[in-house]
Amino acid sequence: MKAQVLTEPFPHLIVEDLYEDHELELIWEELNFFTKPGKLMLPLEHGAAEKQGGEAKTSALAFPLTSTLPGKTRRWSNILTLETAMFQKLKRDLRNWKQSHYSLYQIPTPSNTYTKLRYYHNDEGYATHADHPFAWITFSYFYKEPKKFTGGELFFEDFDNYEFPCNNNSLIAIPPYVAHGVRTVKIDNDDYYSGNGRYAITTFVDYRRRDSLDAIDFDPQSNEADLIDWWKKD
Numbered sequence: 001m002k003a004q005v006l007t008e009p010f011p012h013l014i015v016e017d018l019y020e021d022h023e024l025e026l027i028w029e030e031l032n033f034f035t036k037p038g039k040l041m042l043p044l045e046h047g048a049a050e051k052q053g054g055e056a057k058t059s060a061l062a063f064p065l066t067s068t069l070p071g072k073t074r075r076w077s078n079i080l081t082l083e084t085a086m087f088q089k090l091k092r093d094l095r096n097w098k099q100s101h102y103s104l105y106q107i108p109t110p111s112n113t114y115t116k117l118r119y120y121h122n123d124e125g126y127a128t129h130a131d132h133p134f135a136w137i138t139f140s141y142f143y144k145e146p147k148k149f150t151g152g153e154l155f156f157e158d159f160d161n162y163e164f165p166c167n168n169n170s171l172i173a174i175p176p177y178v179a180h181g182v183r184t185v186k187i188d189n190d191d192y193y194s195g196n197g198r199y200a201i202t203t204f205v206d207y208r209r210r211d212s213l214d215a216i217d218f219d220p221q222s223n224e225a226d227l228i229d230w231w232k233k234d
Contacts (some may be wrong), residue, residue, distance in 0.1 A: 001016075010156070012173060012175075015171040016169070024142075039063065041061060046064050057126055060119060063118075066114045117200075119197055121196075125152075128155075133176065136173055141199065141200055148196040149187040154166055154172065166200070
C-alpha cells in the first residue's frame with residue numbers, strides 16, 4: 001500500500017497497491033458474483049446523480065452494498081469487510097491529508113459510510129457532479145488484466161480537466177466540494193457480463209448531524225465501520 005497526499009490542483013489522497021493479493025481474490029469473488037444478469041441495478045434505482053428533469057448522469061449499473069447489508073450483515077460482503085480494515089490502515093494517511101489543506105481542517109468526525117459498487121462497460125461514463133453533503137468520498141478501482149478497455153479516467157473539469165487514471169487496485173480520496181466525472185469507457189466486441197470493464201467502489205463518508213442543523217434529505221445507512229475518533233492520534 002503506497003499512499004501519497006497531494007494538494008494541487010485540489011487536496012486529494014491517492015493510493016496504489018491498495019489491497020494485497022489474497023485480499024484481491026476475495027474482492028474478485030464478489031465482483032464476479034455481481035457481474036451476472038439481474039444483479040446490478042439501473043442508475044435511478046441505486047441513487048445515481050441526476051440531471052435537471054430527473055435523467056441520470058450515468059448509464060452504468062451499480063449495487064448499493066451498505067444499504068442492502070447494514071449493520072452486522074456487512075460481514076457477508078468481502079468488499080465491506082476488507083474496506084473496514086483498509087480504512088484502518090489508511091487512518092494516518094487520511095489524517096495527514098486532512099491537515100494538508102485549509103479547506104479540510106473542519107471536516108467533521110466521520111461516523112457513517114455508504115458504499116456502492118458500480119460497473120462500467122462499453123459507452124458508459126458519468127457526467128460531472130459533486131457530492132456536497134458528505135465529509136469526503138473515496139473511489140477504489142479494479143479491472144481484469146490485461147486491460148481490455150480504454151477511457152474510464154476520473155476527470156475534474158473545474159481544475160483544467162485534471163485526471164486520475166484509475167489504475168487497477170488504486171484509490172483516490174477527494175473533498176465533497178470537488179466536482180468529478182468519468183470518461184466514457186470503450187470496449188470492442190466484448191460481452192457485458194465478461195467482467196472486462198471498469199469496476200469502481202465508491203464510499204461516501206458521512207457524519208452525524210444535530211437535529212435541524214445541516215440536515216440533508218437522505219440518511220446513509222451506518223455500516224458500523226468504527227470510523228469515530230479517527231482524527232485522534234494513535
